[in-house]
Amino acid sequence: MTTTTVAAQARDLVKIYGKNDAEVHALDGVTLDIHGGEFTAVMGPSGSGKSTLMHCMAALDAPSAGSVVIGDTELAALKDKELTRLRRDRVGFVFQAFNLVPTLTAEENILLPLSIAGRKPDEDWYRQVIEAVGLADRLKHRPNEMSGGQQQRVACARALVGRPSIVFADEPTGNLDSASGAEVLGFLRRSVDEFGQTIVMVTHDPVAASYTDRVVFLADGVVVDELRRPTAETVLERMTALQQRAMGAPQEG
Amino acid sequence: MLKVTVRNLLARKVRLLLSAFAIVLGIAFVAGSLVFTDTMGKSFDNIVYGTVSDVNVRFEDSGQAGLENEVNLDDRSLPASLVQTIADVDGVARVDANVEGMGLFVKKKDGTLLGGTGAPTLAFNWNDAPNADGDQIATISAGEVPRGPDEVAIDERSVENAGYELGDTVEMFTTGAEPQIEARLVGIVEFAGGGLAGATLVTFDTPRAQELFLDGQDAYSSVSVEADPGVSQTELADRVAEVLPDGTEAVTGDDLADETQSIINTVLGFLNTFLLVFAAIALVVGTFLIVNTFSILVAQRSRELALLRAMGASRGQVTRSVLTEAFAVGVLGSTLGLVLGYGLAGLLKALFGQFGLDLSGTALVFAPRTVIVSYAVGILVTMVAAWFPARRAAKVPPVAAMRDDVALPEGTIRKRLIVGMALAAAGAALMAAGLFGDVPRAPAWIGVGIFFVLMAVALTSPVTALPVIGLTGMLNRVLFGAVGRLATENARRNPRRTAATASALMIGLALVTTMSVLGSSVNRSIEAGVDEQFTTDFLVSNAIGQPFSTTVAEDVAAIPGVGEVSAEQNVAFGIDDRSVYGSAVDPAALERIFELNYTSGHAPESTDQIAFNETTAEQLGVGTGDRLELTFPGTELPVTVSGVYADTYVVGPSLVLRDVVEQVGLKRVDSYLAVNASPGADLDEVGDEITDAVAAIPTVTVQDKQEFSDAQRAQVNQLLYLIYALLGLAIVIAVLGIINTLSLSVIERTREVGLLRAVGLSRRQLRRMVRLESITIAVLGALLGIASGLLFGVSLRSAFSDEGITDLSIPWVQLAIFVVVAAVVGVLAAVVPAWRASRLNVLRAIATE
Numbered sequence A: 001m002t003t004t005t006v007a008a009q010a011r012d013l014v015k016i017y018g019k020n021d022a023e024v025h026a027l028d029g030v031t032l033d034i035h036g037g038e039f040t041a042v043m044g045p046s047g048s049g050k051s052t053l054m055h056c057m058a059a060l061d062a063p064s065a066g067s068v069v070i071g072d073t074e075l076a077a078l079k080d081k082e083l084t085r086l087r088r089d090r091v092g093f094v095f096q097a098f099n100l101v102p103t104l105t106a107e108e109n110i111l112l113p114l115s116i117a118g119r120k121p122d123e124d125w126y127r128q129v130i131e132a133v134g135l136a137d138r139l140k141h142r143p144n145e146m147s148g149g150q151q152q153r154v155a156c157a158r159a160l161v162g163r164p165s166i167v168f169a170d171e172p173t174g175n176l177d178s179a180s181g182a183e184v185l186g187f188l189r190r191s192v193d194e195f196g197q198t199i200v201m202v203t204h205d206p207v208a209a210s211y212t213d214r215v216v217f218l219a220d221g222v223v224v225d226e227l228r229r230p231t232a233e234t235v236l237e238r239m240t241a242l243q244q245r246a247m248g249a250p251q252e253g
Numbered sequence B: 001m002l003k004v005t006v007r008n009l010l011a012r013k014v015r016l017l018l019s020a021f022a023i024v025l026g027i028a029f030v031a032g033s034l035v036f037t038d039t040m041g042k043s044f045d046n047i048v049y050g051t052v053s054d055v056n057v058r059f060e061d062s063g064q065a066g067l068e069n070e071v072n073l074d075d076r077s078l079p080a081s082l083v084q085t086i087a088d089v090d091g092v093a094r095v096d097a098n099v100e101g102m103g104l105f106v107k108k109k110d111g112t113l114l115g116g117t118g119a120p121t122l123a124f125n126w127n128d129a130p131n132a133d134g135d136q137i138a139t140i141s142a143g144e145v146p147r148g149p150d151e152v153a154i155d156e157r158s159v160e161n162a163g164y165e166l167g168d169t170v171e172m173f174t175t176g177a178e179p180q181i182e183a184r185l186v187g188i189v190e191f192a193g194g195g196l197a198g199a200t201l202v203t204f205d206t207p208r209a210q211e212l213f214l215d216g217q218d219a220y221s222s223v224s225v226e227a228d229p230g231v232s233q234t235e236l237a238d239r240v241a242e243v244l245p246d247g248t249e250a251v252t253g254d255d256l257a258d259e260t261q262s263i264i265n266t267v268l269g270f271l272n273t274f275l276l277v278f279a280a281i282a283l284v285v286g287t288f289l290i291v292n293t294f295s296i297l298v299a300q301r302s303r304e305l306a307l308l309r310a311m312g313a314s315r316g317q318v319t320r321s322v323l324t325e326a327f328a329v330g331v332l333g334s335t336l337g338l339v340l341g342y343g344l345a346g347l348l349k350a351l352f353g354q355f356g357l358d359l360s361g362t363a364l365v366f367a368p369r370t371v372i373v374s375y376a377v378g379i380l381v382t383m384v385a386a387w388f389p390a391r392r393a394a395k396v397p398p399v400a401a402m403r404d405d406v407a408l409p410e411g412t413i414r415k416r417l418i419v420g421m422a423l424a425a426a427g428a429a430l431m432a433a434g435l436f437g438d439v440p441r442a443p444a445w446i447g448v449g450i451f452f453v454l455m456a457v458a459l460t461s462p463v464t465a466l467p468v469i470g471l472t473g474m475l476n477r478v479l480f481g482a483v484g485r486l487a488t489e490n491a492r493r494n495p496r497r498t499a500a501t502a503s504a505l506m507i508g509l510a511l512v513t514t515m516s517v518l519g520s521s522v523n524r525s526i527e528a529g530v531d532e533q534f535t536t537d538f539l540v541s542n543a544i545g546q547p548f549s550t551t552v553a554e555d556v557a558a559i560p561g562v563g564e565v566s567a568e569q570n571v572a573f574g575i576d577d578r579s580v581y582g583s584a585v586d587p588a589a590l591e592r593i594f595e596l597n598y599t600s601g602h603a604p605e606s607t608d609q610i611a612f613n614e615t616t617a618e619q620l621g622v623g624t625g626d627r628l629e630l631t632f633p634g635t636e637l638p639v640t641v642s643g644v645y646a647d648t649y650v651v652g653p654s655l656v657l658r659d660v661v662e663q664v665g666l667k668r669v670d671s672y673l674a675v676n677a678s679p680g681a682d683l684d685e686v687g688d689e690i691t692d693a694v695a696a697i698p699t700v701t702v703q704d705k706q707e708f709s710d711a712q713r714a715q716v717n718q719l720l721y722l723i724y725a726l727l728g729l730a731i732v733i734a735v736l737g738i739i740n741t742l743s744l745s746v747i748e749r750t751r752e753v754g755l756l757r758a759v760g761l762s763r764r765q766l767r768r769m770v771r772l773e774s775i776t777i778a779v780l781g782a783l784l785g786i787a788s789g790l791l792f793g794v795s796l797r798s799a800f801s802d803e804g805i806t807d808l809s810i811p812w813v814q815l816a817i818f819v820v821v822a823a824v825v826g827v828l829a830a831v832v833p834a835w836r837a838s839r840l841n842v843l844r845a846i847a848t849e
């Protein structure tokens, strides 16, 4: 990767849930740079803070300490209104499920962030996205008339259509079978390759991670490892190693 | 299962409280009406039983309820010699002779009249007659007994209200030869019964009372007789009756009290029915709210219900668990409603006090019946309303527990449409029967017909709503873009829910619109009638239709510039079993001012002739030349029909000569004077002079054409506003319904709201979205309601065209205002749900399962 720009960065990010005895350090000092035009995967065991990291970086939630910068905007300085605008205009988000408004058609869902902002879509770009997502014939359908994979692709198209500087996806294929998952991942990969989109994706699945350029491993709220140009095998290897280290730790201590 | 039910109740307290609130308001109205009318009844009981003697001697028919006794001033009197005759009857312990005067008004210190439009002023001679219990009926609680022509005693509350103190000079007005009198207030008089229900009690000494009310004869209106110990009321009444002349009767205290009681009960019954009709409307509207709330709660819980079914709960158990919840809500709502109703009755009591019906002497009556009725109605309404969703809940298949998207099985729209059409047809038939058919209790038929049609509109509204939502949707989209589109889709996504919510408002507005069409048509008809027929320059009358002294006519006639004066006295008499109003006039004077259009015959020319207007002639089935008997209190008058005239506003439904009044023993007074200026006289000047001439007598007012028309319409409007105010309750409940539905919908769509926020919808836009949905629902309800109300109003108007609503007037501006108000209501209803939606934590919203 020759890209040198940093699309987003987290510095000493801490997120604490609960109080006193019930305190949970979901993030315990995460420092991470997301490079522009790169497809980054975040992996880690359940409860390691992946979703929390996504939420904090995507301006959906405020960290307890530390800073998040999107492009050159420091999120901590923004008010609710500005955060809303930032989410609308500069960040895309794909959730694990229930990404679409059931009353709107696929097309309307895709254009939702733009129409909320009162903006017209860039026609060329819109057509490119639709083509890439492969849903040209499904645009008038409502979510309940589409398969899970199609719905997630619509969600991805929505995340991309506003040309956000960064897209966060939290287990976008978590609810899909492998074929549908591949559709979605393929689309995300292509948007990085063809459009230079920056994407951060949380996943459990080594195969999904193999679509990315870089894998960041999280455990107990801290970054514990990193892997470039992953394949399913190398990712699995690392995961097993990390798991063993985690299990072996108490014995050593 | 009970455990599940209790958990559900606790988990959804806020939502259930909101729906319970509909019951609270409805039951509060029911309980309030009952408590209030019971209190009024109790208050009158005290008066009735506190003021009768063992035996009461009076003229025959003076106790009957017909309008004859309200309109006519009985001028008959019992000679003083009769009092002695009665005193000599064996078993009589004592006799007291009473003089009763009507039509007296007390002027307050500020110059206005005491009592106004409310309770009457009762004038008596002072005596210390005992009631049947042996207590003195009237006592002087402060000051002295009035003696001589210049002294008077008045009840305490009236003295207070009028701003007088003992020793002050009080000005009063009578219908007699001395229209304006003065007397020094020397005493405070009090009734043994306690309160006076707002009536004013004025007592003079006997000679003065005779002078004022019996033209100075040594005579009396009635005699109170006390029995010797051991002599029963009936025994004594029989003995007294033997010495009485024809036309008089001896009535036992018990009978007299019962008689008065039944007259009062008729009036109270009417008031009670009137109030309960509005309570019923409120409850019907409330039913919609409850059906909706339970439907939504059941829908939101369908997965859980399916799980229960999968674990082996029977359909019956599922239904019962929902109904048990409804029962709890019903009990809670009724309890709170009772408490609120008690407060409402207190409020009504205070309000009626403002209008002169003072009940402060009686504490609120909380009868066991009130409690039973309130709980029965409250629980029944809630359970019936919850029954539909409960049944639907039971239809959730157990397999739904495993599925992701649980849609409750719903009856088909087609079934709704069919049932709706059938209801509409039945309702229309009932209305037609009530309006045009000859059925007993026609208003009930019309009412039930309207109810059926409204239910039909509500049932079919998921279909009829679509074009309206389409229209508002287009507007929303054009004006508000994506947010408008989202709002419209939200309203459309569950047409049944939207329609049911709107239906509650629809019912309220349908009734309001009906009343406003009728009211506006009545006003238009009055205006048209007045325009055409009111050919007099001035009308001298009493603001509340009370008659006044004939001296006024003499004073007015004496004013230079006054040309014609036609005096008219309202009379009433019986023909067979009907009560008929009439005007006693001098036909020649009347003709000089008003042109009556005789369709047959001519005006009465002697005291044995009568003329009718067309409607009355038709109702009585009489025509020119027919012979009739008019029944007046104590006497009958054989007459011939001299003619029939076209219906008109300027005289009553029948005409007799003025001499008839004295001939049948009624008091001569005037009810109206029609006054024309002489040709060439300056109208304004003459008007001022007439006003000056009657200025001393505030009971009498002078109106020109415009003022007369305004005054007539003001009366209509007053009633209209009262009805609007009462219908307001239904509207408040409908608004609660919108709030409830929106709140529940927002909770239901928590995840969606979170998603929208995540993709950049601002809090403001989110609030706007909820608001627009709310406005859509409200405007939908308003449009459906106004359309139905127009239908009712127009058909009722045409049915009543014979009864004087000759012109149709549709108050478009007012209807447009209703729509705007509905939109505002929508905005207000959305405040809380929108606020809640915008406060939702984005992440928590997304995480909601």
Ligand SMILES: Nc1ncnc2c1ncn2[C@@H]1O[C@H](COP(=O)(O)OP(=O)(O)O)[C@@H](O)[C@H]1O
Pocket (backbone or CB within 6 Å): A017, A018, A024, A025, A026, A044, A045, A046, A047, A048, A049, A050, A051, A052, A053
């Ligand atoms: N809203 C919350 N309140 C309390 N604890 C939370 C909340 N959200 C997450 N957590 C806790 O924070 C930790 C990290 O959660 P999360 O970021 O969802 O992990 P992951 O996505 O990696 O599975 C977990 O221990 C979780 O229980």
Ligand SMILES: [Mg+2]
Pocket (backbone or CB within 6 Å): A050, A051, A052
């Ligand atoms: Mg997670």
